[in-house]
Amino acid sequence: MTGAAVGATVRRRRLRSGVGVTALVIVALLLGYLVVVGVLRSRTLMLPAPTGPHPVGRTITTVAAGGGTEDGARRATWVWYPADSRSADTAPPAEYVPDGWFGPGSLPPAVGLGWLLQDVDAVRSWARRDAAPASGRHPVVVLAPGYENAPWMYSTLGEELASRGVVVAVLVPPTTPARVVDGHPRTTAASSTPPTPAEIDLLLQQEAADMVALHDTLVAATDGTLAGSLDTDRTVFGGHSLGGGAAVLACELAPRCAGSINMDGPQPALPAGAPTRPALLLASDHSCAAVTPCTEQGQSPGYVDWLSRRRTAAPPSTIATITGAGHNAFGDPVHYFVAPPLGGLSGTGSIAPQRMHAVLTAVLHSTVSQLLGGDAGQDARELPELELVPAGG
Structure with a gap:
């Protein structure tokens, strides 16, 4: 073998050795990344503590669906409410995601791979399961979730408002992929494509009818955890994304509605054109809605x-509009761990999670209080992230 051939052989061996070392380094880095992500996504995540004077109870029940559904249709409902302090001290913690409620599509679909996301089994909230309600009668907010979102994604909102004396009832529509109705698990396959405008209109109409039916059930309730604790003479309807549009329509259909809050959702087609009741559209500063x-x-x-x-x-x-907010920041996902480099795909925007929570809950409490004629407390218009824009803008 000539000297040139020997040199070429040595170079090839060195190249292969270098490639092998590089591959081992890449594999080690990847394994290290997965270990770190596994630890971070599984750490206990305590959601923001409610700031109001009341401890919070949570119950899950089932109500009749609105008109136009199949015979016997029922809808699950999550309810957060101000609780009696002695009962809350002894009641068990409410599971963040109870059995039967987690399944495909339960997290914001824009994020992607589940093993790079928050492990929701590690999330802890503050409510106490089925605690006795606080004395007195409390105003009601009927809330609807975003398309294919789970009700537990709105625990921070429900707990914060409940701690300030408001009952928050979250409708669980059939578009929620995993849910439990009358004690029986139900699943709906998550859609691979977003609904078309025509499909959205049908969903808005059904969800609005369900919200009105839920409110009617609350008005007529004579037994159950909250019987006698609800002031349903005037109610606020609210929702996120698809649920926000449904809330505006439901408010037009419900005689006792004081006004609506649409969080980053489409405006519905209305019989009278513009809403006839006060309506707030609260969104991201770059939201197309x-x-x-x-x-x-x-x-x-x-x-x-x-x-x-x-x-x-x-x-x-x-x-x-809330500066720096993303579409998925209107609820608990803004607090979830999302592994880099997927953070930008989570849809929660650039605003800090604690700041988003503070701004959002201040706006909701102020708006609900003003609509119901109560003391609004902090004027949400003073928040620097909040900007009022023309309704036609």
Whole structure:
């Protein structure tokens, strides 16, 4: 073998050795990354503590669906409420995700791989399961979740408002992939594509009917955990995303509705055009549901145009935007761990989680209090992240 051949052989061996070492380093780094992610996603995550004077109870029940559904249709409902302090001291903690409630589609679908996300079994909230309610009669907010979102994603909102004396009843629509109805698990396959505007309108109509039926059940309740504890003479309807649009429509259909809060959702088609009751559209500062032009990614031009036309045709009383918020920040996902580099895909925006929670709960409490004629406390308009924009903007 010539010297040149020997040199070439040595170089090839060194190259293979270098490639092998590089591969081992990459594998070691990947394994280390997965170990670190596994530890971080499984650490106990304590959600923000409610700031109001009341301890919080939570119960899960089932009510009849609205009109136009199949015979015997029922809807699960999660309810957070101000609890009696002595009962709350002895009642067990409410599981963040009870048995039967977790399944495919239970996390914001934009995030992606489940093993890079928060382990929801490690999330802890503050409510006490089926604690006795606090004395007196308490105002009610009927809330609806976003499309394919789970009710436990709104625990921080429910607990905060309940701690301030408000009962929050969250409707669980059939678009929630995993749910329990009358003690029986139900599952619905998560959609691989977002609904079209025509499909959204049908979902809005059904969800609004279900919200009104839920409110009617609360009005008529004579037994159960909260019987005699509800002041349903005037109620606020609210919701996130699809649920926000349904809340606006439900408010038009419910005689006792004082007003609605639409969190980053489309405005519905209304019989009278614009809402006849006070309506707040609360959204991200770049949300296509609230502002034009917008900078949200992943939405087709046709859908963006539809959102804009709906906002113009059914303008809310007030549009307020939260700077730095993302669509998925209107609830618990803003607090979840998301492994890098997927953080930017979580849809929660750039705002700090604690700040988002503080701004959102201040706006909701202030709005609910004003709609119901109570003491609003902090004026949400003083929050620097909150900006009022023209209803047609």
